[in-house]
Amino acid sequence: MTTDALKQQIQTTNQITGQRKWWALATVMVTMFFSSMDQTIISTAIPTIVGDLQGFALYAWVFSAYMLTSAVTVPIYGKLSDVYGRKPFYIFGLVMFGVGSAICGQAETMLELVLARGLQGIGAGAMMSMPRATVGDIFNPKERGRWMGAMGAVFGVSSIIGPAIGGWITGTFSWRWVFYINLPFAVLAIIGVVLSLPKVRADEQVKLDWLGSVLLATGLVPILLGFTWAGTKYAWTSPVELVLFGSGAIMLALFIWFERKVADPIITPTLFRNRIFSTSLVLGILVSMAMFGSVMFLPLFVQGVIGLNPRDSGLVMSPMMISFIVGSIISGQIMTKTGKYRLLSHISAAAIILGTILLMTMDINTAYPTVIVNMVVLGLGVGSLMPLLNIAVQNAFPYRMMGTVNSTQQFVSSLGGVIASPIFGSILNRGFQERFNAALPDKIKDLAGGISQFEPQTLLTQQAQQAIADQFARFGAAGQEMYHQLLHAVKVSLAAGIGNLFEVGLVFAVLCFIGTFFLPERTLQGDEYYND
Structure with missing residues (x-):
């Protein structure tokens, strides 16, 4: 290798220029594609997984374990990548994510799955922080609006494909393959990272x-x-x-x-003195908590209340992802053209409120098209607001702090989902049991003995429903009638429990809208950003 070529491979900053930046951007897109696809595949398959492994009480922890470990590791990756480069942490994260995915596919109990998801989250921490920082390495803040919109589009497309693939795999083969499918994408992303990202020479040492x-x-x-x-x-x-x-x-x-x-703190306290940073963090937490109940529990509503199979419930999530793409692209184009973002934040937060209110109106009689409309409205708001917050924060700090700022923002925003997951899971469990005890006829309670602690997982798979039907079949025609009364009670109770989640989500959405009026605005910078 020539001296010039060596200099191109080893540099002192993460900034990427020339033709290599397009290969790096492609690598970022691939990484985002398969990591976001993994999440949507799981959200569609999780009801079937819970029905198979029998652990509804740990339903929320399948998400929480992943988010907790990824949230804790995000700031570590971000701080070290500013000094040692993005490449080694990209590779480590992708390898850990692949190993965790393989173990998830082998899980025999819900506890094993939760632990494996925690391991998977360690790798996901790099996949969460590195892509946004890498886009910052390639484009200045004003250009970033357009490309953040493109990243949002990649996220949306993968999220559309993910549920369809996840539903098809779950219904045709096994839910275990929704984890195994991550492995070839991880290998492809690792190859792209090795070839396109620069090796950075560290001029300083950081003590972890x-x-x-x-x-x-x-x-x-x-x-x-x-x-x-x-x-x-x-x-x-x-x-x-x-x-x-x-x-x-x-x-x-x-x-x-x-x-x-x-x-060298894992989270730099001085960052919080910047009003744009601190306000954006609060808004990120609120929007995460506002949308979390929808993304996490809507497949459960669709399968358990409306009665669609896993493949169909995956398609229900697609309209939200399409609207997320549209909102992200429009938001990015507006910011690139105007260099402004504050007014756009008000409009986006208002759309989130409207979408959440529409979700609150759903009940046992809600039709498939209504769910689609409601999710489209919410997706437009979320898709517009989330990249906006990231660009505002990146624009408020010098380039040399890119990784640290991105990772801290990602970490604190992730806490919204980490906190919301167990809270919403608890609300759902309690709301379901209270409504179920009231809706279930006394004769069925007496007959089944202990059925008042019935778990809604019994509604999620055809196998589980058939097992219950067989138990009631021995009572003849009366047994069939009681079986349908039982399913009706489960559906009504599940709809009520999930409805409670949307009510909580509305509170966070309103607070998010109010918070946008406290977000300072700083005109987005051009190429002078890299000289700060």
């Missing part, structure tokens, strides 16, 4: 904040467990809940204290 990472994790886990069990397994004021919340709060307080003292 391991203690801060441990303190953060040990603070979040008990609090998440507390939200998961509160109101269902334990009362909110029970000794167990008080210990969980108290110990979590103490550990987080120690984390904050330690981060203010350490030389």
Whole structure:
């Protein structure tokens, strides 16, 4: 290799120029494509998985374990990638994600699946933080609006394809293959990273904040467990809940204290002094919590209440992803053309409120087309607002802090989903059981004995429904009537429980809209950004 070629391979910054930037952009798109497709495949297949592995109580933790480990690792990847380059952390993340996916496919219990999802999340932390930072390495903030819209389009397309593929795989083969399908995409992305991203020579050394990472994790886990069990397994004021919340709060307080003292903190406290950064973080958490119940539990509503099979429920998610694409592209074009984003944030948040209100109106009589319309409205709002927040934050800091700023924003925004997952799971469990006990006829309760603790997973697969039908069949015509009464009670109760989630989501959507009026506006920069 010549000296010039070597210089092109080894540099002191992550900035990518020339023809290589288009290969790097393609690699980012591939990485985003298969990572987002993985999430939509799982959201469609998870009801079948729960029905197979029998663990409805851990339903939310299939998502929470993944988000917790990915959230904790995001700031580590971001800080180190600013110094050592994006390439090594891209490769490590993709390898870990592939290994975690393979183990998920082998899971025999819900607990095994949850643990494997945690391992998968360690790799996902790199896949969450690296793509947005890499786009920042290629384009200046003003150009970024257009390309963030393109990234949103890739996310949307993969999310459309994902449910269709996931539903087809689940219905035709096995839910295990929705994890195995990640492996060839991981290999393809690794090849792209090796060939297109530069190797960066580190001019400084960074001491990894391991203690801060441990303190953060040990603070979040008990609090998440507390939200998961509160109101269902334990009362909110029970000794167990008080210990969980108290110990979590103490550990987080120690984390904050330690981060203010350490030389290279996992989360840089000075970032929060910037109003654009701090306001955008709050808005990111709120929009995540506003949309989380919809994305996580809508397949359950479609399969359990409307009665569509996994393949059809996957198609229901497609309109939201299409509208997400449209919203993202329009938002990006407007920001690139005008260099402004504040007014657009108001409009986007208002669309999220409208979409959430429409979802709240759904019940057992809701038709398939109505669900589509409701999701389209929500998708337009979310698709417009999320890339807007990222561009506003990147524009507020110098280029040398790209990875740190991106990862911290991603981490804090992820907390919205991490916190919302167990809370919404607890709300759903409690709301379902309360409504089910009231809706179920007394003669069925007496006949089944203990059926008042019935789990809605029995509605999610044809095999489970057939097993219940066989139990009632021995009572003849009366048994058939009771079986249909049971299914009706489950559907009504499930619709009520999920409806409660949308009500909570509305609160977060309204707070998000109010928060957009506190977002400062700074005109998006051009190429001078790289000289800051």
